[in-house]
Amino acid sequence: MNARPAAPALAALLLALRVVGDLQVADGPEDSGDDVLDPRKIVDLLGEDDYLDVLVGGGEDGKFLSLPGFGYFDSCINPPAECPNSNITFWLYTRATAEQPEQLDVAVPESIQYARWARGKPVKVLIHGYTGDKDYSPNTEIRPAYLNHSEYNVISVDWSPLAPSPCYVQATYNVALVGNCTAQLLDEMVRQGVTRLEDIHVVGFSLGGQVAGNIANYITSGTLTRITGLDPALPLFTTISTAPRLDSSDAEFVDVIHTNAGWKGKLMPSGHLDFYLNSIIQQPGCSWDSSCDHARAPAYFAESISSPQGFWGFSCSSIVSFYTGVCSPDDAAELVLMGENANSSSRGIYFAYTNPTYPFAKGHDLGEAVEAVHNATSQVGEAIQGAATNTSSEAAEAAQNAGAEVAGAAGGVAAVHRPSASD
Secondary structure, three states, X not given: OOOHHHHHXXXXXXXXXXXXXXXXXXXXXXXXXXXXXXXXXXXXXXXXXXXXXXXXXXXXXXXXXXXXXXXXXXXXXXXXXXXXXXOOEEEEEOOOOOOOOEEEOOOOHHHXXXXXXXXXXXXXXXXXXXXXOOOOOOHHHHHHHHXXXXXXXXXXXXXXXXXXXXXXXXXXXXXXXXXXXXXXXXXXXXXXXXXXXHHEEEEEEOHHHXXXXXXXXXXXXXXXXXEEEEOOEOOOOOOOOOOOOOOHHHOOEEEEEXXXXXXXXXXXXXXXXXXXEOOOOOOOOOOOOXXXXXXXXXXXXXXXXXXXXXXXXXXXXXXHHHHOOOOOOOOOOOEEEEOOOOOOOOXXXXXXXXOOXXXXXXXXXXXXXXXXXXXXXXXXXXXHHHHHXXXXXXXXXXXXXXXXXXXXXXXXXXXXXXXXXXX
16 A cells, blocks of 8 residues: 555544644653664564574564564674674775775784875764665765865765664664774774864764764764764654654754655754754655655755755744744744754744755745745644644645645745745
8 A cells, every 4th residue: 555645644633643732642651752673672572583593584483574664673783792793894085095085903903103184174974774875865965065165074874784674674673783883983082193083973863863973872082073963864863762763962963854754764853953844844846755865954054054045943842833834934033044044042943944856955945845845834834723623634635735725835836936046
């Protein structure tokens, strides 16, 4: 069954549940708010050995586990829970090594000490997500954007052996290990004096965003200065505990870009500064393709590194307030910049609009897109209120249609409205 078009209806229903009585779904007396598929809870119930047996197709009957939407787990590996780990590698890219990156290995201290660092320049740590690698998003968009803009030390974390398809559940279980090993590398870099902790900025996409949050659980050099989460992964990360997922306690400044919220990406705020783009679930130009929506987060961030227009958002107290038309740019005291050059003192929830194709940034002048999108979101607000008292197919259809209008308004208007060079 193709469930993708129902995403707006699902989001509307979830929002309605939070509005009316602050209800929670499937809460128990001891696991309030936990996702029943959280891998850590499965480990608690089955024990680690049995859990891993299920994931890799073990067990006495040799059967493998299938979870809806997550595939079959008959070929997933059980990595040794130790750092350094051969399944997790780190690659240094500078302008001098862009075509021939150097591997950094904590087990070989000289590989760090004698690497061709851009001394005194910022360090950007890029972490891919499920099915990714060092030559996949967000590396392919963000790494060249940094190196073309200025001199940086870009480290691409490659944990692809631990995140192959169809092993999503196993990949979530490996997130803590990758966070631990990455923290070990950063500690060694600081110990050797090749960089300072305050010069390190971690950028994680999807499941990599959750890895970034886990670094904070293991790093010993101090608190990271900044983590940027690019549509941090939602599936199996709705646990009430903040330890296994990205949150505002993981760095001095945590900023998050949401482009497929409530579907592949987290719906609720995860940082000090959270930006929700366009209709928050669908992005202009993606035509109900959730992978496209999800991938817009690294695309927007990459463009923000050198964009003359910039991505600017207006404040709103919550997603519900946005969808019910309570707030708009006209009511905002100021617009706040999203992306690489975000102000680290900014706090709160912001909403922004983009063009459907590159360049995505619209600058300060949101123009007609504001009115068009807010007209559409007001219909979603009505659907949300209706969903609170009516869970019929008609209410779901209304929410779905309204969600489609939001994305259509953003894309259609943006296609004819381009910011000027002075925006």
